Amino acid sequence: MSAEVGAGTARARWTPRALLYLALAIVGLVGTWTYNVIAILEERDFLGDWFQGGPAVSSLTTDLLVVAVAAVIFMIVEGRRLRMKRIWLFVLAAPLVALAFAFPLFLAFRERALSARGESRQP
Template sequence: MTKNWTALALVYLALGLAGLVGTWTFNLLAIVQVRDFVGDWVNSGPAVSSLTVDLLVVAVAGSILIIVEGRRLGMKRAWLYVVLSGLTAFAFTFPLFLAMRERTLQAQRVRAAQAAPTS
């Protein structure tokens, strides 16, 4: 391994591997049982468990991203997006965070452009 593997990169890698193993455990179970994968989403079965693991791993990785990126950019109370996801849905709070992140990045670009000497 190279020296470019930070602790955060290793956490994301571990989450990726957990997602792969977790989802494919249930996917293979559905294949072995000759289940209707899409039908199982509404009727219960291995497909639901696979989807649950999939969404859970994404939510954990996204929550870590929200906290780390929020701190890196100096966003106030970024942790609140993670808390709010328990009250609303991660499908709402993560895109909301990304929108607010983009606003923060744009504000930083504007400040940098205004501070740059003009020719």
């Protein structure tokens, strides 16, 4: 997943913000897959448990689905704007691995692309 934006641009850097997003991606990966592995080992009906948990779980599910759709749209639009390569890998990682991993990972590589363009501004 390269954040290179073309020939003649500055070299992409791991800015503090990019490292923060990368750390969040790792937390998202470990946090979600800990429960996925538990469900697999316990031979749980993962999807059934998810959708049969009552109104609170349904509310959370709806909330997360709307955020996921918005995140995927943002990744595609922003990735194209910055001419980032292989954006489809981030989009594919959202449902296959976890949005909590894919979106912060995209943001980390977005920061690298911005730094290569000289657009990254730290707060």
